[in-house]
Amino acid sequence: MNSKQTESFSSAIQQYYDLTKPRVVMLIVFTAIVGMLLAVPGWPNFLTIVLASLGIGLAASSGAAMNQIIDMRADAIMARTQNRPLATGGLNVWQAIVFAALLCISGMVILVLWVNPLTAALTFISMVGYGIIYTVFLKPATPQNIVIGGAAGAAPPLLGWTAMTNAITPEGCLLFLIIFAWTPPHFWALALYRREEYAEAGVPMLPVTHGEEFTRLQILLYTYILVAVTLLPFTIHMFGGLYLLGAIYLNARFMIFVVKLYRNYSDELSKRTFFYSIKYLMYLFAVMLVDHYFWEALLLKFYY
Numbered sequence: 152m153n154s155k156q157t158e159s160f161s162s163a164i165q166q167y168y169d170l171t172k173p174r175v176v177m178l179i180v181f182t183a184i185v186g187m188l189l190a191v192p193g194w195p196n197f198l199t200i201v202l203a204s205l206g207i208g209l210a211a212s213s214g215a216a217m218n219q220i221i222d223m224r225a226d227a228i229m230a231r232t233q234n235r236p237l238a239t240g241g242l243n244v245w246q247a248i249v250f251a252a253l254l255c256i257s258g259m260v261i262l263v264l265w266v267n268p269l270t271a272a273l274t275f276i277s278m279v280g281y282g283i284i285y286t287v288f289l290k291p292a293t294p295q296n297i298v299i300g301g302a303a304g305a306a307p308p309l310l311g312w313t314a315m316t317n318a319i320t321p322e323g324c325l326l327f328l329i330i331f332a333w334t335p336p337h338f339w340a341l342a343l344y345r346r347e348e349y350a351e352a353g354v355p356m357l358p359v360t361h362g363e364e365f366t367r368l369q370i371l372l373y374t375y376i377l378v379a380v381t382l383l384p385f386t387i388h389m390f391g392g393l394y395l396l397g398a399i400y401l402n403a404r405f406m407i408f409v410v411k412l413y414r415n416y417s418d419e420l421s422k423r424t425f426f427y428s429i430k431y432l433m434y435l436f437a438v439m440l441v442d443h444y445f446w447e448a449l450l451l452k453f454y455y
Contacts (some may be wrong), residue, residue, distance in 0.1 A: 172218075182432070183314075185439060201234065206266060210255060212258075213278055255275075258274065270313045283306060305331035322384075370412065385398070394442035
């Protein structure tokens, strides 16, 4: 293979890689792994973690590819998405469809054969929910698209939980609820400073249909809901004091961003709020792990 062929091959690999929205998928897999680790005492079976993560990651990648296939026209208009593979012509629609189908089939086979059918079914539902129901029906039809469609994006920690327990439990559902409550303030912060692009693409995001001021109020109200929801794991003794302290600190910082955004809007502050919200979710789930294993280690030390 000469240098030109090598460069062409590398470019094709990069195009397919970008089609999967890798940064989004990494966050999905991370929260799913946290769900796996929290679901059982001690360390779960390592092979099950690897297989479940792979299956969930492949399915999430398939959903991301479906999203880009359906959103190809809007992606070509918006500056944020103009460099996506289908928008630039780096891949054609049929290449993307075949790739998405292979990812979906591979993920489902792994989950059904080596994890459990319940996790496979829930993963498939969330993949279709994001890749088709949200993208085709909700996103172009209602400004509440991200609230309703957020259920698909909130599934990963529950999927991780069911991968280990083969059951839907209140604790797993609470992890789901945290991401479900986090999604609107997270995404609307992005939609605020990208509102003109959404308007140009004809996507009825909340800032486009109801204006900036109303959207800022909704972000504030949903953040109050998020704060309340993130305290529930402590109240039901799912986590202890370390989690409570971490959640209070992270929530306080999030509220500072949101209150400033509500009182004195700027695109720069909206952007900072959006990027902090991503860190917030990662740190919150990391604190769950620290608390889970700290108290477990303390109990073992006390017992022995």
